[in-house]
Amino acid sequence: MVRKKILGEERRQQILNKLLDEKIPVTGSELADIMNVSRQVIVNDISLLKARNEPIIATSQGYLYIVNKTSAMMEKTVACYHSPDRTEEELNLLVDLGVMVKDVKIEHPVYGDLTASIRVSSRKDVKEFLKKIVNTKASLLSELTGGAHLHTLVAKDEKTLIQAEKALHMNGFLILTNE
Structure with a gap:
């Protein structure tokens, strides 16, 4: 038929x-x-x-x-820096804490701000995301900026976001501001 x-x-x-x-x-x-x-x-x-x-x-x-169900969720943008070989470590660190990594953003010298949705919230998601990068021979956006990038993190509460930010700092991923 x-x-x-x-x-x-x-x-x-x-x-x-x-x-x-x-x-x-x-x-x-x-x-x-x-x-x-x-x-x-x-x-x-x-x-x-x-x-x-x-x-x-x-x-x-x-x-x-995207159905607006995230209104009860909290979001925070963090500035990170690392080499491509630490991407899996960074993402797994976050999802293991119960955080969804909504997107990655960079500031490109020609195009300005570029944002890509990645929406990973489990180790399985991280593995599939990285497998797709390898299989398509695509570059990570952070490679265009020498490792600097932003992530929008989503979690059920502010406490989880604070824990995630501390974990990023403790593992050398967070770009600290000079205040």
Whole structure:
């Protein structure tokens, strides 16, 4: 039996429905398979949906529709510095404390501020994120700045964020300000 392609607006609505139904990221390849179209068509559809202000983010694990459930969560931005070979150590340190690393930000000399969503909250997420970096031969954003970068940390309470910041400091990851 030949599967029918789902076209245009109907496909974009089905993509939204799928993302709303899932609590975990959905890959572009998975969406392409469901819709019987190419992955590039999905990439274009996601761009169109984002242009309509749909809160979809692309993570290293796939696409995610962000429902504002984090209002009860606390966020803190921290400035970090380390070599690429310490990335796994840094991320595992944070997720082991119950912190989600929402994103990584750098200040690029040409493009200005660049932010990438990474949304890792477990060792499994960290492992998958780093595996994707290796498999795609992509560079870490922090490599563009010699190791300096920011992370937005998300946790259930301020105490957890303070513990995370102390752990980063104790392990030599935190950039300290001269006050």
